[in-house]
Amino acid sequence: MIKQNIEEEINNQIQEEFQSAYAYLAMSAWFEENNLGGFASWLKAQWQEEIEHGMKFYNHLIQRDAQPILQDIDKPKVQFDSPLEAFEFALEQEQHITKRINKMYNLAQEEDDYPLKNLLLWFIDEQVEEEEMVQDVIDKLKLVGEDGSGLYLLDREMGERQGQNGKEAEQSEDQK
Ligand SMILES: [Fe+2]
Ligand SMILES: [Fe+2]
Incomplete structure (x- = not known):
């Protein structure tokens, strides 16, 4: 049996993950x-990853015989001044999720x-990875600065990430 306050927090987290998914799609x-x-x-x-995160919480409720109650998704931010601004926004968003996950852990x-x-x-492990990944892109964007050819090369590198296995591909790349 799952407690009411825990159930509410999980439902809120499903919304947060889908909201993150929406924000990334808008970016x-x-x-x-x-x-x-x-x-x-x-x-x-x-x-795609954020949708999977939302579904992990969704399935957790189902497994524990509770009904997931889906909530409204807000309109995401759709305009950015620069690639750097977009990724700084993404980092803030990930930091917000990390705080929520930690708070949920305390409650649990x-x-x-x-x-x-x-x-x-x-x-908790996933959030460390996500923040690291986004920070890494921010660092590279700062390095590239206003250099168009640098941005072009970075765009090609970013394009090498493959769908849901992006992280695995990235890790095996690191091990080479
Ligand atoms: Fe997430
Ligand atoms: Fe995330």
Whole structure:
């Protein structure tokens, strides 16, 4: 049996993950419009990941015999001044999610909800990875600055990330 306050928090988190997905898709559209297709496809892979995150919480409720109650998704930010501004926005968003996950973990601990604690451990690791990944792009964008050919090369590099296996591909790349 799942406690009411925990159920509410999970429902809120489903909304947060889908809201993140929507934000990444809107960013992807902006990059597409600005002829940076590599960034656009990287962000689309991120969109897919956020949907999967939402579904992990959704399935957790179903497994525990609770009904997921889907909430409104707000209109995301659709205009950005630059690629750097877009990724700084993405980092803020990830930091916000990290805070929420940590807060949920505290709640799960207080309420002795072991299954949720276990699920959240996966998310705690995932948030470290996500923040690192976005920060890495920010660092590269700062390095490139106003240099158009640098941005062109970075866009190509970003385009190498493959769909849902993006992270795995990235990791095996690192091991070479
Ligand atoms: Fe997420
Ligand atoms: Fe995320």
